[in-house]
Amino acid sequence: MAIAKTRDTCAGCPIRHRAVCAYCDADELAMLERIKSYATIAPGAPIFFAREPMRHVATVVTGAAVLSRTLEDGRRQISGLMLPSDFIGRPWRDTISYDVTALSEVVLCRFDRKAFETILRDTPHVAERLLSMTLDDLDAARDWSVVLGRMAARERVSAFLLALARRLGTPDPKVPERVTFDLPLTREAIADALGLTLETASRQMSALRRDGVIETEGRTRVVVPDLLRLQEEAQDDDDGGELG
Amino acid sequence: MAIAKTRDTCAGCPIRHRAVCAYCDADELAMLERIKSYATIAPGAPIFFAREPMRHVATVVTGAAVLSRTLEDGRRQISGLMLPSDFIGRPWRDTISYDVTALSEVVLCRFDRKAFETILRDTPHVAERLLSMTLDDLDAARDWSVVLGRMAARERVSAFLLALARRLGTPDPKVPERVTFDLPLTREAIADALGLTLETASRQMSALRRDGVIETEGRTRVVVPDLLRLQEEAQDDDDGGELG
DNA sequence: CTTGCAACTTGATGTGGATCAAGCGCACTG
DNA sequence: CAGTGCGCTTGATCCACATCAAGTTGCAAG
Numbered sequence A, B: 001m002a003i004a005k006t007r008d009t010c011a012g013c014p015i016r017h018r019a020v021c022a023y024c025d026a027d028e029l030a031m032l033e034r035i036k037s038y039a040t041i042a043p044g045a046p047i048f049f050a051r052e053p054m055r056h057v058a059t060v061v062t063g064a065a066v067l068s069r070t071l072e073d074g075r076r077q078i079s080g081l082m083l084p085s086d087f088i089g090r091p092w093r094d095t096i097s098y099d100v101t102a103l104s105e106v107v108l109c110r111f112d113r114k115a116f117e118t119i120l121r122d123t124p125h126v127a128e129r130l131l132s133m134t135l136d137d138l139d140a141a142r143d144w145s146v147v148l149g150r151m152a153a154r155e156r157v158s159a160f161l162l163a164l165a166r167r168l169g170t171p172d173p174k175v176p177e178r179v180t181f182d183l184p185l186t187r188e189a190i191a192d193a194l195g196l197t198l199e200t201a202s203r204q205m206s207a208l209r210r211d212g213v214i215e216t217e218g219r220t221r222v223v224v225p226d227l228l229r230l231q232e233e234a235q236d237d238d239d240g241g242e243l244g
Numbered sequence C: 001c002t003t004g005c006a007a008c009t010t011g012a013t014g015t016g017g018a019t020c021a022a023g024c025g026c027a028c029t030g
Numbered sequence D: 001c002a003g004t005g006c007g008c009t010t011g012a013t014c015c016a017c018a019t020c021a022a023g024t025t026g027c028a029a030g
Helices: A026-035 A113-122 A126-148 A155-166 A187-194 A198-210 A227-235 B024-035 B113-122 B122-150 B151-166 B187-194 B198-210 B227-233
Strands: A036-042 A046-048 A056-060 A065-070 A076-082 A101-102 A106-112 A178-183 A215-217 A219-225 B034-043 B047-048 B056-062 B063-070 B076-082 B101-102 B106-112 B178-180 B216-217 B222-224
Touching: A026 A036, A026 A113, A026 B216, A036 A227, A046 A065, A056 A113, A056 A198, A065 B122, A076 A126, A076 A187, A106 A113, A106 B063, A106 B122, A113 A126, A113 B122, A113 B222, A126 A155, A126 B063, A126 B076, A155 A187, A155 A219, A155 A227, A187 A198, A198 A215, A219 A227, B024 B034, B024 B106, B024 B113, B056 B113, B063 B187, B076 B122, B076 B187, B106 B113, B113 B122, B113 B178, B122 B151, B151 B178, B151 B187, B151 B198, B151 B222, B151 B227, B187 B198, B198 B216
Parallel strands: none
Antiparallel strands: A036 A106, A046 A101, A056 A106, A065 A076, A065 A101, A178 A219, A215 A219, B034 B106, B047 B101, B056 B106, B063 B076, B063 B101, B178 B222, B216 B222
16 A cells, blocks of 8 residues: 655645646646546445446545455455545556545546547646656555565554555644544555554554554544654654655 | 566667657657766666665666665565666656665666756657656556565465566477576565565475476576466466566 | 585474454444 | 444464574585
8 A cells, every 4th residue: 555645736726637737727727627527436436447448537536545456365455545636547558457446435536538648648747747646656656565565563554554644634733743634444444455454453553552652533533642653663764755 | 576567679779768768759869869878787786775866867778676675674675676678767856765776787778867857848758658657667566565465475476476477588489388587686685575584485486396386497597387377376367468 | 626605495483463253332223 | 212233342372474593505716
């Protein structure tokens, strides 16, 4: 599972595909506007299936989705968490090799794939922006491999919570190193993202709570009283400018 | 560790950056030609260090290199194997978050990063080609996460050998499903790529040899008598058109 | 050929996380 | 407000892989 950086979105602007093209001029935006459509997907519903023809590419506007692959015997690995401003799809390919599934209700801003490919060809701005985003995603995916390949269960859970805290966390107005966020995934999904069983994921969450690294409210809300403490647990020697 | 697909290279052509731009016209190629330089790196030598300023981007011409991250306590994860035609570098960023190390003697075709960024901006061909390559790399990295997150040691080693066989293997002229290749990595590097210890990697290689899935000659040569058999071991339900 | 060493193999033992197995508690539903 | 069930927690046991520890082999340099 890799979580990319948040892109600059134009928060007040209904044209969320600014996530794709932050610097387009009015004509270019109008062109994107013409081929876009919105879609709302119910929690748990599939967005795309591996190996099935994909007519669209899309940007997540609200909600959360996961990219996952499932082996024949049922073992599942989540390889990415898609949050608002993330781009889903594969220009110049009919199919992708993973399933995309909504976790919560997801609103997508979709573009017809063929039309988007034409825009990519004709509008260097958009292609360059998408290249930069894809390079970020690739860095994130490569960084995440050390979590899956080399980290112990406690470190994996910590690294995961840290990445979510950086992407979703709201800092306490009085204590900026204290952040709060809502987990968009069940324990089972967390386990599938981290290459663990749900029992181990749950136990490590409990251990982190016992040790004061996190606090929890209900099933989903997580409070990190001290981001630096969590960062140590996650073996993260990074300044937070990057992804977790 | 992820291994990308082989790109179309212009084999007889000294301008190896055709890997970057397969369809450039003569003027565009001449422009690339002007900013390129070759570099030869000794086996084991670093090519780039994580967090150090990068002046170049490059394409691997011959040899093999790995992308790796090392935690403070020495645990190392290899997140990519770079082979001829692969692109190394991060346009629009001064640094990368992983080390790049030569395994064998590596010849690089380098481009000054700033100059390459200008070309990317001015030559949609090149940007589009690089975007397509980066999307392939991202798919490969995501596909690989299921190996690190969910596969047993024997499956990991099998998946790794399968990926190498597809990328490097020479088919037997009489028996096309029988392929031979040379391992560009030591057992330790294989272990670091698969999130295992070198002992476990070695034991699984021995087990696969005992079971007739592979044959070995010396330390590096591997013969796969039946690719389909290896594919089953690697839980690969794929037709081989994609990466392993 | 022989020497030396790094790379590899194999064996014995230990352990973290998987697996198996109960419960618990919160959020709907009637 | 009780009933129902899914999502979660916690405990007991097991096993695949890590760790520790010798050997062995292949290869390069003399």
